[in-house]
Ligand SMILES: Nc1nc2c(c(=O)[nH]1)N[C@H]1C(S)=C(S)[C@@H](COP(=O)(O)OP(=O)(O)OC[C@H]3O[C@@H](n4cnc5c(=O)[nH]c(N)nc54)[C@H](O)[C@@H]3O)O[C@H]1N2
Ligand SMILES: Nc1nc2c(c(=O)[nH]1)N[C@H]1C(S)=C(S)[C@@H](COP(=O)(O)OP(=O)(O)OC[C@H]3O[C@@H](n4cnc5c(=O)[nH]c(N)nc54)[C@H](O)[C@@H]3O)O[C@H]1N2
Ligand code: SF4
């Protein structure tokens with residue numbers, strides 16, 4: 001079955017071949033334009049995540065299972081009653097870029113045309129709202145004027161605030177291939193990421209100074225004579241004061257000072273940019289997730305407009321999207337600030353969409369954006385909320401307050417594929433959604449390519465697709481004829497009809513030919529990109545047909561204050577996806593980063609008395625959470641970085657979401673996740689240990705620090721704590737118990753057997769060492785002698801491979817380092833030939849290159 005990857009906005013095509021009821025062989029689709037057969041580590045291991053572990057299989061009302069009829073009836077009744085009593089603005093939907101276009105369309109239609117408010121917002125608000133707002137300001141419509149083909153044609157690729165090697169790996173491989181053919185790569189990111197490691201130039205700027213950088217470059221381009229005056233005169237509206245407002249203090253030296261980068265590096269970038277007409281500037285969350293996100297987006301677009309580098313092969317500003325269907329959500333208008341099909345809330349558009357939907361209660365103005373929506377929830381003004389395919393208790397800024405708001409809300413509905421999330425523990429009604437591999441519809445990737453996601457397994461239990469669930473509620477709320485859908489193809493056709501409805505070409509998003517697709521054609525639909533090469537004729541979807549230069553100025557960057565001396569940055573790991581409901585099931589993906597780490601520069605670490613491997617508490621005005629410290633020079637001094645992936649399900653610490661402020665960009669409403677004033681403190685512990693268990697523990701072990709990883713047939717918890725560790729025994733499953741205590745070394749080892757086979761082990765030490773876990777993990781379910789077991793290893797065969805670098809072939813850091821030294825391996829292909837590492841998905845190739853570089857320099861020294 002041809003389908004599309006469940007994860008990122010690259011939108012790779014997949015060939016899934018079922019190999020059993022809940023298993024499938026996953027391969028890249030060689031015919032898909034986004035990946036031509038390649039998959040990264042996450043896509044490659046999708047097959048490990050499609051079992052039934054943790055799935056929600058029936059509707060739940062409170063703690064009881066319920067029939068669909070009862071659950072849908074209750075949702076419809078409570079929403080109807082709340083609206084009758086408090087008006088349409090007292091209810092809200094909070095949805096997701098992980099819904100399919102058809103799901104999204106139906107939810108948006110129900111809220112904006114029938115409930116009669118626009119309080120439907122989406123996690124895309126946290127993700128690309130600034131790009132959307134920037135596009136609309138500059139182009140008049142939310143158009144991404146680039147495609148992946150532009151990367152193949154570019155001579156210079158600038159990545160701004162993007163860790164593409166980890167977050168968009170297949171696009172990154174395409175960029176690398178282009179660089180191998182001679183193109184240059186510049187990475188602009190405060191952190192030296194694996195993406196930055198491989199760049200021709202890395203500008204490690206002070207966070208939040210992107211506008212200064214881009215304006216400085218714009219001024220440089222004007223001085224260098226590469227501003228395209230003819231293009232500006234013909235195709236761009238330039239405000240009178242534009243150049244004055246953008247150029248203040250933008251000489252090279254001032255910019256270097258503001259951005260805190262060496263002037264000679266800045267000059268190299270400026271010269272390279274000025275000299276290279278075929279430039280693609282690709283940007284992601286380092287740009288969008290900022291209190292000045294929209295200005296940062298427009299600063300990038302200004303450069304491309306001013307130099308005429310847009311609408312031509314190999315030249316474009318390129319907002320790369322995060323989620324698999326972030327773009328589809330934009331196309332249906334799923335953000336509270338848009339209406340539908342790239343239309344906004346002008347009276348003409350409201351009337352037009354109202355006519356098309358035959359809608360009784362059109363929303364006439366934008367609804368609440370995510371941060372405001374959850375604030376109003378906390379203040380009791382939103383009295384019923386339906387959350388679909390997102391986990392705001394983890395992913396919203398100030399997530400502690402979001403949890404309180406959910407706990408206090410009179411009626412919370414959560415549609416999810418998994419049984420328990422940090423959000424769904426607050427739900428009054430939980431609805432089991434069909435998951436990837438079970439549902440059918442379309443997604444749009446970063447370069448406007450629409451692909452089908454197709455089912456290759458039956459939905460388990462009572463799980464149903466999201467479009468069906470929403471349709472059923474809409475019908476029960478009284479709108480039967482407006483929600484007649486029996487299959488996604490019907491919704492797709494309606495969506496395409498709306499895109500073309502009364503559209504004389506003023507809206508570029510239009511899919512008229514698709515409105516006529518029959519069911520079979522829809523099922524067979526091949527990937528297609530809409531919009532061609534936007535703006536190639538120099539016309540923009542504004543009233544006068546011209547694009548707009550938007551004057552933007554660098555805001556002062558607040559100096560860290562005494563109480564909050566650090567700046568906290570947050571983001572992603574290579575092998576985990578958001579709140580890990582899926583990647584957390586894969587033992588292979590678990591190995592790349594097993595714990596939530598706080599990355600800290602050596603100077604800051606020593607100032608705080610932190611040594612690599614210590615636990616550390618990161619605190620902001622919003623809250624605090626524990627992380628394991630890793631001392632790295634890739635982090636700028638004064639700044640720390642933490643990952644976003646850990647939740648109450650997987651750890652007692654690592655809660656990035658509790659830390660950022662609930663503040664947002666004034667234009668887009670996107671929160672500033674990347675720069676939060678913070679402090680960091682070392683935390684002392686008295687013991688360390690681990691539990692390895694077949695299956696799952698009922699709850700995380702009760703101690704200061706516990707983090708879970710998936711292992712084959714079970715899970716492993718790493719733990720640390722203060723006081724004594726006796727409470728841990730309560731976490732262990734029942735069974736025959738054997739125990740060894742070494743009082744001198746303060747160590748205790750417990751094994752639980754079930755019918756003579758290993759069920760679980762607990763190892764704790766106060767000052768001694770712990771054995772590597774691999775051998776013990778392999779003994780789960782095996783019959784094994786107690787002494788060997790409690791020694792923690794089979795005599796003489798223990799090899800510590802170190803952290804896993806290559807997830808596909810399970811190759812550890814120590815193995816690679818040893819092979820580089822012993823076999824004199826000189827490049828990435830040589831490592832591949834010797835160990836296999838890097839030869840499948842390629843996600844670890846940047847890491848291998850880095851190891852070679854550092855090993856090479858150690859040997860040279
Ligand atoms: N492995 C993996 N891949 C993913 C995801 C995942 O969860 N895991 N999620 C997907 C989603 S939804 C998204 S949105 C994308 C996100 O993809 P990215 O945006 O590439 O990822 P992030 O790690 O959020 O942030 C990118 C970089 O921005 C940098 N940054 C921080 N502050 C600034 C600044 O002021 N200026 C500049 N120029 N840079 C700054 C950070 O240091 C970080 O390295 O990834 C998608 N792909
Ligand atoms: N501090 C900080 N916070 C951030 C970010 C950051 O960089 N820093 N990044 C932000 C960004 S860009 C994003 S995109 C968000 C992501 O944050 P979330 O959207 O909260 O994270 P996910 O884990 O992807 O949540 C998706 C949920 O949907 C469920 N699900 C999966 N498929 C389906 C389906 O088909 N139907 C239904 N109904 N449910 C399904 C999953 O089980 C999971 O519970 O996080 C944001 N939060
Ligand atoms: S790059 Fe990886 S995660 Fe993204 S769509 Fe492709 S295979 Fe999936």
Ligand SMILES: [Mo]
Nearest residue numbers: 126127322323
């Ligand atoms: Mo995202």
